[in-house]
Amino acid sequence: MKLLRSPLAQVRGLGSAKDGYEHWWMIKLTSVALIPLTVWFMIGLISLAGASHAEVVQWVGHPFNGGMMVLFLLATFYHAALGMQVIIEDYVHDEAVKLASILGVKFVLALLAVISVVAVLRITLFAVMADLGG
Amino acid sequence: MSTVNRPLSPHLQIYKPQLTSVMSITHRATGVALTVGTLLLVYWLSAAAIGPEAHVDAGRVLGSKLGQLILFLFTWALYYHLCAGIRHLYWDMGRGLDLDSVYLSGKITLWASIGLTFVTWIIAAP
Numbered sequence: 351m352k353l354l355r356s357p358l359a360q361v362r363g364l365g366s367a368k369d370g371y372e373h374w375w376m377i378k379l380t381s382v383a384l385i386p387l388t389v390w391f392m393i394g395l396i397s398l399a400g401a402s403h404a405e406v407v408q409w410v411g412h413p414f415n416g417g418m419m420v421l422f423l424l425a426t427f428y429h430a431a432l433g434m435q436v437i438i439e440d441y442v443h444d445e446a447v448k449l450a451s452i453l454g455v456k457f458v459l460a461l462l463a464v465i466s467v468v469a470v471l472r473i474t475l476f477a478v479m480a481d482l483g484g
Numbered sequence: 485m486s487t488v489n490r491p492l493s494p495h496l497q498i499y500k501p502q503l504t505s506v507m508s509i510t511h512r513a514t515g516v517a518l519t520v521g522t523l524l525l526v527y528w529l530s531a532a533a534i535g536p537e538a539h540v541d542a543g544r545v546l547g548s549k550l551g552q553l554i555l556f557l558f559t560w561a562l563y564y565h566l567c568a569g570i571r572h573l574y575w576d577m578g579r580g581l582d583l584d585s586v587y588l589s590g591k592i593t594l595w596a597s598i599g600l601t602f603v604t605w606i607i608a609a610p
Contacts, residue, residue: 378576381569388566392559392604399608400543403536410532423525430519437512459519466526469533476533 373432380429387422394418404480410470411477419470427463431456503590511568514561521558559604564597 394415398406409415434455442448499505524546531542545551571589574580580589 378573381573385566385570388562392562396604396608400547403532403539406532406539426522430515430522433515434519437516459522462522462526466522466529469526469529472533473529476535 373435377429377432377436380425380432383421383425384429387418387425390418391422407473407476407480410473411480416470416474420467423463423466423470427459427466431459434459503594504586507568507590507594511565511572514565514568517561518558518565521561524554524558556601556605560597560601563600563604564593567593567596567600 394409398409401409410419435452438448438451438455442451494505528542528546531538546555571580571593574589580586
């Protein structure tokens with residue numbers, strides 16, 4: 351059958367994954383973002399080794415560290431979800447099991463991402479209380 | 485389909501492991517391990533968010549012999565995945581794809597991940 355659509359229109363947004371190159375691009379984008387974020391994260395963890403609750407609260411409660419931590423968490427969980435999807439697609443061949451595994455992993459990672467961000471916000475509230483002398 | 489149960493390529497039973505193939509699967513394995521390892525990060529953050537007592541409890545769990553061993557292995561997994569990821573981005577630029585460069589960057593990645601792990605633990609040691 352003669353296709354009337356241009357080659358560009360056929361490839362855009364399609365392919366076997368049904369979403370073109372966006373998955374590949376986002377895994378690359380998050381990996382670039384995670385280079386400085388991971389270096390920052392490890393330096394932060396080293397500085398917090400054996401730290402008391404008050405020290406952790408003061409550190410995470412600083413706007414720069416809190417912001418970097420939320421960015422690190424979001425990039426990490428997004429990157430993990432995309433990576434796990436590729437691995438499941440490569441090794442799980444039963445369509446139903448594959449779909450259920452990908453959805454299950456993504457739901458769990460979304461939950462962990464939200465829990466961790468809420469935790470950072472709650473730690474920030476401890477820092478505010480400490481500043482108010484509470 | 486008639487293709488069901490045919491062996492998949494690469495045929496691992498007769499495939500000689502090389503630095504390149506072993507490092508490739510290790511990149512995936514560390515990715516899966518780190519995904520599971522996010523549970524520890526969520527646990528640590530949640531404990532700090534709940535309060536001082538929960539933070540002390542989490543510190544006791546993560547500070548135990550088993551906890552420290554697991555954190556040590558996760559440190560290496562994170563540095564390995566970071567270094568191997570940078571190696572992948574370098575390849576994405578179309579560079580370092582000849583056989584000599586691939587083996588050289590592989591060795592650099594491997595030793596950098598081990599070196600960074602020990603440097604981290606020497607600095608962070610109590």
